[in-house]
Amino acid sequence: MSKAKILLVEDNEMLSASIAEYLEMEGYIVTVEANGIIAQQRILNEQPDLVILDLMLPGRDGVSICRQVRDQFDGFILMFTAKEDEIDQIIGLEIGADDYLVKPVKPRLLLAKINSFLRRKDLVIEQDDEMVRHGQLCIDKQRRQVTYKGLTIDITAAEYEALLLLAQHSGEILSREFMAQHLKGLEYDGLERSTDNRISQLRKKLNDNARSPEKIKTIRSKGYLFVASAWG
The missing domain is CATH 3.40.50.2300 (Response regulator)
Incomplete structure (x- = not known):
């Protein structure tokens, strides 16, 4: 180490x-x-x-x-x-x-x-071919299942893809352009808000304060930051 x-x-x-x-x-x-x-x-x-x-x-x-x-x-x-x-x-x-x-x-x-x-x-941080773990957050890539603090989180396929992308790039600021291309294969036109909607729903389901998020932060004019140390 x-x-x-x-x-x-x-x-x-x-x-x-x-x-x-x-x-x-x-x-x-x-x-x-x-x-x-x-x-x-x-x-x-x-x-x-x-x-x-x-x-x-x-x-x-x-x-x-x-x-x-x-x-x-x-x-x-x-x-x-x-x-x-x-x-x-x-x-x-x-x-x-x-x-x-x-x-x-x-x-x-x-x-x-x-x-x-x-x-x-x-x-x-623990990642392998089947699992991504950050503290008490566990993403099972084989089952496409998310658990947090031992509880299974009910999320949509779109929300799952967004969370997995963020978790695999923890500590990096991901722009909306980057996320749109990787999640939908589309160029970001500056108007499309589906990524923002996914993040908003993930925060609600993962108990991240919408006004002052600690787990998935919004970096003004840059994008989103997954904070690895915030998952308990």
């Missing part, structure tokens, strides 16, 4: 050096970034397995970074804050952080959270 990659976004040099050294001793590949603006670019370009993101940073704060990258980043985000104020913590989670820790950070607690996140990721 390849080593997991962690991007540590922290402007306190002593703290970042000690955390990086500790996590590297535990077998992780750690890179450090102190500037918020550069960190946002690196998250999107490098797509690490996990980002440790400080709340207060030069250039751009952690909440703003999290909000900007969440729709295009499929890894985990663990936020650091020096503030006890619950509002800061709640805001962080509402805009897409997976968890937070309040400074001073206890190394063993940090390691436990990281290990827990990445164990979930190791279990997320």
